[in-house]
Amino acid sequence: MTVKIEIQRGSAVPLSRRHPKFLGQGMLKGMEVVLDHWFKSFGPKLENFSQTAGIFTTEYPEERLKLAEAYRNLPILLYDDETGQELCTSCLQCEKICPPQVIHITQTKDPSTGKLVLAAAEFIIEYDACMGCGLCAEVCPFDSIKMDHHYELSTADHASLTMHKADLLRPVSYYQSLAPTFWEQTKENAYKKLQNTVKRRSGLLGIAPSMVGKVQPPETKPAE
Amino acid sequence: MLKTQELQINIGPQHPSTHGVFRVLVTVDGETVVDLKPVFGYLHRNHEQIAESNTYLQNMPYTDRLDYFNSMTNNHAYALAVEKLAGIEVPERAEYLRVIMAELTRIFNHGCALGFLVNDMGAWQTALAFGIREREKILDLFEMVSGARMMCNYFRFGGVARDLPEEFIPRLKELMIALPSYTDEVEKMLRENEILLIRSEGIGILPPELAISYSVTGPVLRASGIPYDIRKADSYSVYGRFDFDVPVGTVGDVYDRFIIRIEEMRQSLRILTQALEQLPDAEGGHINPKARQAVRPPVGDAYGRVETPKGELGFYLVSDGSTKPYRYKVRAPSFINLTPLADMCRGYKVADIIVILGSIDIVMGEVDR
Numbered sequence: 199m200t201v202k203i204e205i206q207r208g209s210a211v212p213l214s215r216r217h218p219k220f221l222g223q224g225m226l227k228g229m230e231v232v233l234d235h236w237f238k239s240f241g242p243k244l245e246n247f248s249q250t251a252g253i254f255t256t257e258y259p260e261e262r263l264k265l266a267e268a269y270r271n272l273p274i275l276l277y278d279d280e281t282g283q284e285l286c287t288s289c290l291q292c293e294k295i296c297p298p299q300v301i302h303i304t305q306t307k308d309p310s311t312g313k314l315v316l317a318a319a320e321f322i323i324e325y326d327a328c329m330g331c332g333l334c335a336e337v338c339p340f341d342s343i344k345m346d347h348h349y350e351l352s353t354a355d356h357a358s359l360t361m362h363k364a365d366l367l368r369p370v371s372y373y374q375s376l377a378p379t380f381w382e383q384t385k386e387n388a389y390k391k392l393q394n395t396v397k398r399r400s401g402l403l404g405i406a407p408s409m410v411g412k413v414q415p416p417e418t419k420p421a422e
Numbered sequence: 423m424l425k426t427q428e429l430q431i432n433i434g435p436q437h438p439s440t441h442g443v444f445r446v447l448v449t450v451d452g453e454t455v456v457d458l459k460p461v462f463g464y465l466h467r468n469h470e471q472i473a474e475s476n477t478y479l480q481n482m483p484y485t486d487r488l489d490y491f492n493s494m495t496n497n498h499a500y501a502l503a504v505e506k507l508a509g510i511e512v513p514e515r516a517e518y519l520r521v522i523m524a525e526l527t528r529i530f531n532h533g534c535a536l537g538f539l540v541n542d543m544g545a546w547q548t549a550l551a552f553g554i555r556e557r558e559k560i561l562d563l564f565e566m567v568s569g570a571r572m573m574c575n576y577f578r579f580g581g582v583a584r585d586l587p588e589e590f591i592p593r594l595k596e597l598m599i600a601l602p603s604y605t606d607e608v609e610k611m612l613r614e615n616e617i618l619l620i621r622s623e624g625i626g627i628l629p630p631e632l633a634i635s636y637s638v639t640g641p642v643l644r645a646s647g648i649p650y651d652i653r654k655a656d657s658y659s660v661y662g663r664f665d666f667d668v669p670v671g672t673v674g675d676v677y678d679r680f681i682i683r684i685e686e687m688r689q690s691l692r693i694l695t696q697a698l699e700q701l702p703d704a705e706g707g708h709i710n711p712k713a714r715q716a717v718r719p720p721v722g723d724a725y726g727r728v729e730t731p732k733g734e735l736g737f738y739l740v741s742d743g744s745t746k747p748y749r750y751k752v753r754a755p756s757f758i759n760l761t762p763l764a765d766m767c768r769g770y771k772v773a774d775i776i777v778i779l780g781s782i783d784i785v786m787g788e789v790d791r
């Protein structure tokens with residue numbers, strides 16, 4: 199039974215049921231498809247024995263596919279290569295947006311004045327519960343948190359998947375090598391904002407721990 | 423007359439042919455199914471309650487995980503519901519991008535559903551390999567635009583997360599040349615296959631009246647002979663601008679549900695071709711710049727629905743004027759299509775249960791939520 203319903207820009211087409219003319223015809227047709235693929239794959243061997251055609255399994259981990267620039271796995275934090283200044287200002291936007299609530303930020307207080315400084319004292323991401331949605335990277339106004347391309351994170355040590363700030367920080371040049379066009383688009387904006395941020399930091403506050411000792415802390419005093 | 427005894431057997435919950443964690447309690451008399459009771463809930467993860475404690479945008483990545491095969495169409499339904507609730511406009515280019523993603527999703531979902539169905543009949547992997555081959559190419563495209571292959575999280579309120587990268591359109595055009603030969607290949611390989619015909623013709627018939635009263639949707643309903651497709655019946659996005667047909671079955675058995683998917687892939691290809699022709703250039707913008715992602719919709723309710731590859735997926739949202747939904751309800755097609763399973767299986771053999779279940783095309787992530 200087919201119900202008649204008016205359909206605009208198209209029609210309801212009843213499916214035709216086809217049956218093979220003789221027993222075995224349908225199966226022979228199917229085998230033809232498979233054989234066709236077989237000849238396409240191994241046919242080139244007739245000319246040159248080492249040649250084959252078609253789709254092959256990528257022999258991971260020896261071979262790897264190139265990842266798309268937009269590829270996202272888990273978030274990382276960026277710091278400037280030269281000055282060691284972290285881009286993060288601890289504005290808490292990413293902490294608020296994170297759907298499973300796995301980002302935990304502690305803001306920095308200047309020990310001498312007790313005021314908040316635009317830098318994160320601690321920045322924890324629970325990698326084990328992060329869903330890799332990329333919303334944190336999307337919402338960050340300072341281009342500080344970005345999605346990494348590194349995917350070989352499996353470990354037997356569960357606790358090691360709670361990432362602290364020192365584990366998350368990567369130089370800007372690393373992110374640039376992952377996503378050159380994306381970085382090109384936001385570079386100018388990110389550096390402009392970083393300059394403003396640095397003006398309001400003092401001493402070693404906001405400098406990536408791995409860069410402490412390698413860079414000169416800025417001399418500017420924090421703005422009132 | 424031989425005296426027989428009824429026997430109760432359990433299929434699942436951990437069984438490769440139940441497509442996830444799903445239990446079927448079957449009462450059999452010899453090989454014949456007397457009664458059957460589906461048992462759900464093994465994958466329940468409190469989706470709706472979690473969603474009510476999240477803000478609207480935070481739910482977007484969670485919708486990916488409902489029907490984890492077709493995250494793009496899940497995003498689409500949810501975005502539609504929120505846009506309706508908050509009154510957000512979508513630029514034209516974004517609408518076309520959404521349609522392109524949704525139709526690509528439909529093609530690979532149907533391709534794999536066919537493969538899994540034939541798998542369930544015992545033709546181990548050959549047909550599925552063809553479906554997976556095309557799916558890989560489409561997932562590569564998804565990865566290029568959204569960053570992830572399966573959990574795309576690509577849609578935003580008022581558009582999509584980012585515009586297409588440069589190499590997307592050429593790759594898609596290449597794929598569009600390859601896909602018609604794929605559908606032809608599948609058809610040639612399986613449509614007249616004698617074994618498939620014996621296993622599927624006249625098996626698991628779902629009469630149209632019963633299908634309607636169970637509110638079944640999607641290819642399962644259409645295979646029962648009712649040309650109900652939300653893209654036509656309640657045209658959303660820009661679907662009103664494309665010419666395409668709605669294939670309908672004549673008997674409503676497993677075979678109809680099998681070939682309807684081949685035809686639907688062809689129709690999706692037609693839509694894709696037209697969408698690519700009409701796609702406005704990038705100046706249109708991929709997202710409405712005025713749309714705020716941290717939405718605070720006015721008090722009210724809205725129901726957004728789309729035709730996903732599995733049927734009607736709807737999100738019912740009630741807003742109390744805050745940043746979080748007061749009520750969030752998912753109408754999951756897999757769940758509702760699964761309810762008539764007992765009526766479809768009664769009187770057939772035990773081995774047919776697996777085939778009938780395969781022909782409904784369910785994803786347990788969506789059934790249990």
Ligand code: SF4
Pocket residue numbers: 285286287288289290291292293303337338339340341342343
């Ligand atoms: S990473 Fe970005 S969004 Fe998160 S606290 Fe730092 S500056 Fe703010």
Ligand code: SF4
Pocket residue numbers: 272273295296297298299300301323327328329330331332333334335
């Ligand atoms: S990727 Fe998503 S889940 Fe992971 S930290 Fe960022 S916002 Fe949270």
